Amino acid sequence: MSNTPPISRFPVPEIGSLPEDLRQRILEVQDKAGFVPNVFLALAHRPAEMRAFLAYHDALLLKEGGGSTNQEASGQGLTKGEREMIIVATSGANRCLYCVVAHGAILRVYEKRPLIADQIAVNHRKADITPRQRAMLDFAMKVCLHADEIEEADYAALRAHGFTDEDAWDIGAIAAFFGLSNRMANLIGLRPNDEFYLMGRVPRQK
Incomplete structure (x- = not known):
């Protein structure tokens, strides 16, 4: 009998089902990453909700623009x-182990x-990080923790670093969407894949 904790406290369906x-x-994710991130398996417990989750995830994170990590700041x-x-x-602010570990790995990569x-x-x-990125994260954290206090000065602080109001929407929407993701991950006890912990920390084996 395995001592490994389950990836979710709710039933996890077989991929083939x-x-x-x-x-x-x-x-497709498995082919690209070499493993299946546990979030896909856990959310598949409710297929309709998983589709909605992935649709918004992709709209925020896979949209065109902001695709290169070497873009100029403005x-x-x-x-x-x-x-x-x-x-x-x-x-991190929402104390979501899964998202910190999994997206921390993606960030390092x-x-x-x-x-x-x-x-x-x-x-x-x-x-x-750069002053621009700090301003971006200041805004994101205010959306995360004190969204009711967002005011024009917060937008002005972003504009001072070259962000547009559309960028502010993106920053806030990502923070808000992952507020949902963080809470769902904590609700279901979502366990990070072991593979995430070393990703981007050590050179890949050739």
């Missing part, structure tokens, strides 16, 4: 790495910096 669209999505949206910074910072995710998860103001 899933509707074809979800099964194909999971297999007027070009959020990079993939910056989107992950928002997720890691706000997930995108940024090619093995220390960055730990810094941002604990205290983004002490992290080795």
Whole structure:
């Protein structure tokens, strides 16, 4: 009998039993990553909700613009790495183990910096990031923790670093969406895959 805790406190369906669209999505992720992130297996407990979750996830994180981690700072949206910074910072504030570990791994891979995710998860103001990124995360954390206090000065602080109001929407929407994700992960006791812990920390085996 295995001593490994379950990945969710709710039933986890077999991949082969899933509707074809979800099964194909999971297999595509498996082919790319080399394993199936536990979030896909756990959310498949409710296929209709999983589809809605993935649709909004993809709209926020896979949209065109902000695709390169080497973009200039002004007027070009959020990079993939910056989107992950928002997720890691706000997930840390929401004490979501799964999202900090999983998206911390993705952040390290995108940024090619093995220390960055730990810094941002604990205290983004002490992290080795640019003033622009700090302003971005200040805004994201206010959405995460004090959304009722958002005011025009918060938008002005972003504009001072070259962000547009549409960028502010993206920052806030990512923080808000992962507020949902964090709470669902904690609700179901979602366990991070062991593979995530070392991703982006050590060189890949050739």
